[in-house]
Amino acid sequence: MQRYVVYTRVSTKDQGRSGLGLEAQERDISIFLSHFSEEPWEVLGRFSDVQSGGDDDRPQLAAALEMVRKTGAELLIAKLDRLSRKVAFISALMDDPRVKLRVAQMPQADKFSLHIYAALAEQERDFISRRTKDALAAAKARGKKLGGLRDKTAARNVAVQAKADREAAKVLRIIRPMRDSGQTLAAIAGALETMKVATSRGGKWTPMQVSRALNRPLEIRGG
Numbered sequence: 001m002q003r004y005v006v007y008t009r010v011s012t013k014d015q016g017r018s019g020l021g022l023e024a025q026e027r028d029i030s031i032f033l034s035h036f037s038e039e040p041w042e043v044l045g046r047f048s049d050v051q052s053g054g055d056d057d058r059p060q061l062a063a064a065l066e067m068v069r070k071t072g073a074e075l076l077i078a079k080l081d082r083l084s085r086k087v088a089f090i091s092a093l094m095d096d097p098r099v100k101l102r103v104a105q106m107p108q109a110d111k112f113s114l115h116i117y118a119a120l121a122e123q124e125r126d127f128i129s130r131r132t133k134d135a136l137a138a139a140k141a142r143g144k145k146l147g148g149l150r151d152k153t154a155a156r157n158v159a160v161q162a163k164a165d166r167e168a169a170k171v172l173r174i175i176r177p178m179r180d181s182g183q184t185l186a187a188i189a190g191a192l193e194t195m196k197v198a199t200s201r202g203g204k205w206t207p208m209q210v211s212r213a214l215n216r217p218l219e220i221r222g223g
Helices: 013-018 020-035 059-071 087-095 111-141 149-180 185-194 207-222
Strands: 002-010 041-050 074-077 100-103
Touching (some): 002 059, 020 185, 059 074, 111 149, 185 207
Parallel strands (some): 002 041
16 A cells, blocks of 8 residues: 655745645645555645745654654655755755655656756746846846836836746646656646646646647746
């Protein structure tokens, strides 16, 4: 029997109280168990922290890892960034022979793939942060008064683009392992619909949209 220890995390107390962030993670985990897990399966325990992903001192994660090491179960998380935003932390866990990690949104990803995705996500966050700072500095250099209406519009446009890039990268981290494992564009579109992953415009996923999403990183680099 395949055994799992489920771990979820939200960053703020408001998210913890509302349950919305946790609900989304539980949904993805449920989809993974229903459609991608080996059968039969069993969840040995569920642990959840309300704490920043940049803080590695998380008591519930420590408890989840302790159960994983004792039982040989796999640690099941919804998204890689729910574990940590730090590549070094994720890498250290994956180097632990007693810890097996499974990510619901990347059901086909192995350790090597997860390490790459963690590194790419960290680079993406650093790049977006740097781009936002540079855009604001450029606006200021052009004589725009920071805090003014036009500057606020420029900052909002930068934030909108950054959000679009984050959403594109998030979708890519789901579909790239599926495509690499040989799944068709139609199958991937169906899986995204099942997982209730929204398109950029809120429509339904089609094979053509999946193809565009797979090619979008080239557009991001050129932007």
